[in-house]
Amino acid sequence: MSQVRPEISVVIPLYNKGPYVGATLQSVLDQTFGNYEVVVVDDGSTDDGLQTVKLFTDARIKVVSQANQGVSSARNHGVRQAQAPFIAFLDADDLWQPTYLQEMLGFIQQYPNCGLYIAAHKVAEKNKVQDPDKGLPNGLVPDYFKAELDHKITRLSSTVVPRAVCEKVGCFPMGMVSGEDTYFCGKVAIAHPVAFLNKPLVIYNQQYSGLSTRSFKGDACAESWCDLYQPGQYYQNELVAVKALKAGIRFALSMHRDQSRIIEKKTAYTTLFRKKWRYLYFLNRVPTAFIVLYKKIKPLLAK
Incomplete structure (x- = not known):
């Protein structure tokens, strides 16, 4: 029997996120939509994060390892390994609501031919979870750059990108210390429409930003x-x-x-x-x- 091709690939770069990655992976496995694969790219972790990932036995999870080269390299490696036509990026300390993949794929059907599909996100700080800015409506974003300046909509963990677009724009800049995710999204937005789903389906963990x-x-x-x-x-x-x-x-x-x-x-x-x-x-x-x-x-x- 031939294997069913996944509809979406989840790419998770992993570097020393041992305390968080278990919950992150579980938030993927709890999705109401099931036809996906997970590509975890271990970027030379020195903590127990990789061991935590290997405790999960779900056949949809694939783990690849590389020497430490940074998050951009890990994401690029994950994109190369991905089999699905869409890439959902997820950092190893962020969380998805159970309907994230289902709602994002429905959103893609509603707004085909975009380069970025972005959902609203909440921000987890030390003592609270901050709700997102509600000023941007659902649908096509008239000016991605204005929206990013006004509402800070870009978190890669709440972004789905067609794999062909990733390959066309050259993926993530290796060696960029900070902002590599926004840089990548900016390159995409220059050449492609952007769609925004104003529903907080992602929790971004700001407690471990590394800034x-x-x-x-x-x-x-x-x-x-x-x-x-x-x-x-x-x-x-x-x-x-x-x-x-x-x-x-x-x-x-x-x-x-x-x-x-x-x-x-x-x-x-x-x-x-x-x-x-x-x-x-x-x-x-x-x-x-x-x-x-x-x-x-x-x-x-x-x-």
């Missing part, structure tokens, strides 16, 4: 946010600016001022993020001793 560990690291990828700048596209360019400025600040704090000054120059047009641009301008001109001192005291201030 504090990346503050002083510059990107090591060939891609740059500034590459997505297009003349005359106001909201697109403002999103490019804020994301590029964050990268520029990391470059400045990691003593890579050649790169940070390039970003400073290329984002001087911004009107929405002048304060952040001025901060980068300041960092590029203060003595390096100030940066060294700041890097030493910042962890103490966070305590």
Whole structure:
């Protein structure tokens, strides 16, 4: 008997998420829609996360391992392994409501030929779960970049993408320290329509964002946010600016001022993020001793 081809592939990158990945996988197995596969890409974990995954015996779960190369590499590997025409991305510490896949596939039928299908999400913080912004209606998004600036709709765990689109846009930038998911979605949105389902079907775990560990690291990828700048596209360019400025600040704090000054120059047009641009301008001109001192005291201030 021939195997039934899955309708959707769930790609889960795994790196040291041992305390969370069991609940994440269980939220997939609890789905009301069953014709899916799960591709877990272990990115060289050093905790017990991989062992936790292997306790699940469901035949739909496939585990592949690689040496640690970062989340973009893990997601790209998962896309290559996927067999279904649609990819549902899920981080190893986030959760889906039981109807997520069923409702997203129905949404795809309602709005065919889109590049991104995004559901609303809740945010889990230390002591509470925050409801999503309710300002964006269901359906096709007139301007993805304005929607992202106004409502922060992009969480990869609440996003489904046709596999052909992933392959066409080149998937995720390896070596981008932060924002690689939004960068990928931005590339897709430039070339394809985006549909948004205003129903909170995903819980994003902000308790383990890892942002504090990346503050002083510059990107090591060939891609740059500034590459997505297009003349005359106001909201697109403002999103490019804020994301590029964050990268520029990391470059400045990691003593890579050649790169940070390039970003400073290329984002001087911004009107929405002048304060952040001025901060980068300041960092590029203060003595390096100030940066060294700041890097030493910042962890103490966070305590």
